[in-house]
Amino acid sequence: MGNGTSIGRVRGLGAAKAGTHHWWHQRLTAGSNLLLLLWFLFSIARLPAYDLASVTGWLGSAWAAVPMLLLVGSVFYHARLGLQVVIEDYQHDETRVVFLLLLNLVTALGAGLAIFSILRIAFTGTPA
Template sequence: MGNGTSIGRVRALGSAHEGTHHWWHQRLTAAANLFLMTWFLISIARLPGYDWTTVSGWMQSAWVAIPMILLIASVFYHARLGLQVLIEDYAHSENRYVLMILLNAFVIVGAAIGIFSVLSIAFTGASA
């Protein structure tokens, strides 16, 4: 890589017009996932039961619903970054653009359903 123009050196961006944001966001969401998933697994393990009443009652608490929403956002973002690398490494023809669009659709739709479900349980108490 050349030294670029002086403004390019200041911005630390090359001709791709982007820098290390993929790498950096992968690390940031990895750290967030480390905390959120540890909380999630311990909470799941410590639930007194796994019937609908117990689990939905647990999810109605703000102390559960808010971390769950943050978990979905962080995990889906991290999953998207990881699957992007998979596509870039193994899909070499034009279909990589199709796969990237499908990937974006997959994580956006998935996260939207997940977050809506948590909000729905938290706000309406999820009717039996």
């Protein structure tokens, strides 16, 4: 049969002992991305105008800012998980660690900037 012990096969643990956890997070963020993107598209479509005042007024509401923060967090986490798999599958030398560190840095920086921008609009009403 192979692939580890019988208890390991029952628990669904692979060689890295974290494959199932990673796979579930990827699927959960994909589902949340779908729902939050549908919310975003319907919310944008319902705006009376697409000028700066309308969009910042809309994003100034907690009913818009909180789901937008969730969307940003979910999208960046999902992207990090997917790109991590690509790096782990296709990069096999010592630069693998460097690429994983760069991936974490870029996704954290991008998510941080987006979250800061949303919070600034939500709390002050002015874009950065």
